[in-house]
Amino acid sequence: MKLSIQYKILLSFSIVAFVGLSSLLFAADRITAQNVSQLIHKDMIEARKTLDTYVIQYFLLNNMVLDKMTLDAEADHLAKGLSAQMEGDIAIYDSHGNPRSVSLPFAQASGDDLAKALTLKGETAYTVTHGENKVTAALSYPIESNSQMLGIMRYSKDYTELYQSNRRFTSILNLLAIGIFVFILLTSFVIARQITKPIRILSRSTEQISTGDFNLAIQIGSRDEMGELADRFGRMARRIEGQIEIIKKDRDALKEAQAQSKAFFDNVTHELKTPLTSILGYAQVLKDNGFHDKDFFDKGISYIINESHRLHRMVIDILQLSKASSHEFAYHVETVDLSTLIRDTCDEMRLRGKRFKIEISCDVADDLFLQGDKDKCKEVLINLLDNAMKYGKVNATIQVEAFKREDAIFLKVKDQGDGIPEEHIARVFEPFYTVSQRKVREKGSAGLGLAIVKSIVESHGGRIWINSKPGEGTEVVIQFGGVQNG
Numbered sequence: 001m002k003l004s005i006q007y008k009i010l011l012s013f014s015i016v017a018f019v020g021l022s023s024l025l026f027a028a029d030r031i032t033a034q035n036v037s038q039l040i041h042k043d044m045i046e047a048r049k050t051l052d053t054y055v056i057q058y059f060l061l062n063n064m065v066l067d068k069m070t071l072d073a074e075a076d077h078l079a080k081g082l083s084a085q086m087e088g089d090i091a092i093y094d095s096h097g098n099p100r101s102v103s104l105p106f107a108q109a110s111g112d113d114l115a116k117a118l119t120l121k122g123e124t125a126y127t128v129t130h131g132e133n134k135v136t137a138a139l140s141y142p143i144e145s146n147s148q149m150l151g152i153m154r155y156s157k158d159y160t161e162l163y164q165s166n167r168r169f170t171s172i173l174n175l176l177a178i179g180i181f182v183f184i185l186l187t188s189f190v191i192a193r194q195i196t197k198p199i200r201i202l203s204r205s206t207e208q209i210s211t212g213d214f215n216l217a218i219q220i221g222s223r224d225e226m227g228e229l230a231d232r233f234g235r236m237a238r239r240i241e242g243q244i245e246i247i248k249k250d251r252d253a254l255k256e257a258q259a260q261s262k263a264f265f266d267n268v269t270h271e272l273k274t275p276l277t278s279i280l281g282y283a284q285v286l287k288d289n290g291f292h293d294k295d296f297f298d299k300g301i302s303y304i305i306n307e308s309h310r311l312h313r314m315v316i317d318i319l320q321l322s323k324a325s326s327h328e329f330a331y332h333v334e335t336v337d338l339s340t341l342i343r344d345t346c347d348e349m350r351l352r353g354k355r356f357k358i359e360i361s362c363d364v365a366d367d368l369f370l371q372g373d374k375d376k377c378k379e380v381l382i383n384l385l386d387n388a389m390k391y392g393k394v395n396a397t398i399q400v401e402a403f404k405r406e407d408a409i410f411l412k413v414k415d416q417g418d419g420i421p422e423e424h425i426a427r428v429f430e431p432f433y434t435v436s437q438r439k440v441r442e443k444g445s446a447g448l449g450l451a452i453v454k455s456i457v458e459s460h461g462g463r464i465w466i467n468s469k470p471g472e473g474t475e476v477v478i479q480f481g482g483v484q485n486g
Contacts, residue, residue, distance in 0.1 A: 006196040013188035021177045028173055032166050037128075040159060044126045044139045047086065047155050054082055055143065055153070066145045068094070075100035075151075086155060092143075093152040100151065113140040117152050128159070135163045198230050209237055279307050331373040331459065338368040338377065338409065342402050345378055349385045357395045360385065364402040368409050370480055372460045380456050381411075383449045384476050388415035391474070407481055414475040420468040428466060429454045 059066045075092040079101035082090040092101040097118050116125030117140035126139040139155040286300050346362040388398045396416035431451040457464045468474040
């Protein structure tokens with residue numbers, strides 16, 4: 001049978017209380033009995049002294065010599081006088097144990113004390129007799145004169161009241177002990193319940209945690225060790241919950257990273273396979289046909305060269321993305337004058353924009369400084385402007401704006417293209433992800449530009465997002481520093 005800690009504590013207190021009180025009652029009973037015995041013993045000794053003195057005075061006052069004849073003659077008078085004087089029963093016997101004072105009923109009685117007084121010459125003997133509702137003590141000793149035993153004096157006294165008082169005291173002590181035991185039992189129950197209450201709460205909490213529920217409600221008001229234990233248990237549970245959440249996030253992040261890695265690998269394989277297949281196909285045809293058809297030969301060589309250039313750009317972009325995404329890549333950090341860098345880059349890109357009949361409007365605030373890699377910051381802007389030109393409309397304007405708001409620097413690049421549908425915006429920063437594969441092929445892009453830009457921006461402690469609607473163009477926003485919100 002399994003006992004709870006509460007009942008173990010209650011049982012321990014009960015056993016200790018029972019043993020302690022029982023020992024106390026036993027000791028009290030023994031001490032009381034000894035006290036009564038000592039009281040009777042002293043009383044009997046004093047009684048003999050008083051009886052001896054009375055007998056001597058009796059015969060002196062009556063001018064009689066104490067001998068057997070006078071003792072036998074005066075036995076009744078002597079016994080009655082002593083009975084009145086001693087407040088007890090007196091009987092006188094001869095040296096053989098025969099009664100001489102026969103006027104009292106006690107004179108016919110017999111007992112061990114009488115036999116001992118007859119046997120033990122000159123010794124006092126007394127016995128205590130317990131009858132029904134009565135306790136008496138009988139004292140017997142020899143009456144002597146000139147070293148000769150003349151007879152036996154026997155004195156009896158009622159001690160019933162003393163024993164009844166003793167029993168009342170013992171009964172009261174027993175009732176008090178029972179009351180104390182009950183009080184200790186109830187107090188032990190309350191204390192045990194109070195002590196084990198935090199343990200029961202913690203036990204339920206551990207059961208709750210075992211089911212995966214960490215939303216604990218531990219309410220223990222005590223400020224002792226149990227209160228500290230409950231507080232630490234709650235903090236431990238919250239810390240475990242936090243660690244589990246971190247593990248779950250890391251697990252999800254790992255799954256996502258694995259999925260992205262697989263998608264990246266599949267895309268790289270596909271993107272590299274396409275131009276390689278075309279190059280291999282044209283090369284094989286040219287080998288088989290030789291140089292008989294100059295137009296086909298020129299077309300094939302031109303296609304091989306273009307696809308090789310596209311393959312080369314793709315490899316360069318993949319290497320750039322790998323470096324930008326690597327935590328081990330070392331940036332050359334310095335104070336970058338972002339205002340001058342943006343203006344100079346816009347001026348350089350205007351020449352390329354003329355090919356697409358696209359203008360670049362540059363509105364940049366002064367004194368925009370950033371701690372970062374100057375070349376990487378320029379690469380970000382070139383990629384954004386290049387995308388805006390590729391996917392913008394002819395005879396349109398690209399708006400470049402840079403300003404500082406509170407502690408943050410904002411850079412915005414907005415084109416006047418077709419825009420991006422909302423379902424594609426969240427994925428445009430993924431490597432090789434493109435909204436339209438046909439346009440990608442026409443523009444010669446591998447879909448890695450925005451992925452590279454995002455990695456560089458995040459490496460500088462910034463963030464990037466896109467605002468776009470179909471038919472209203474696309475705006476790319478970059479924020480460096482300050483509160484990270486859009």
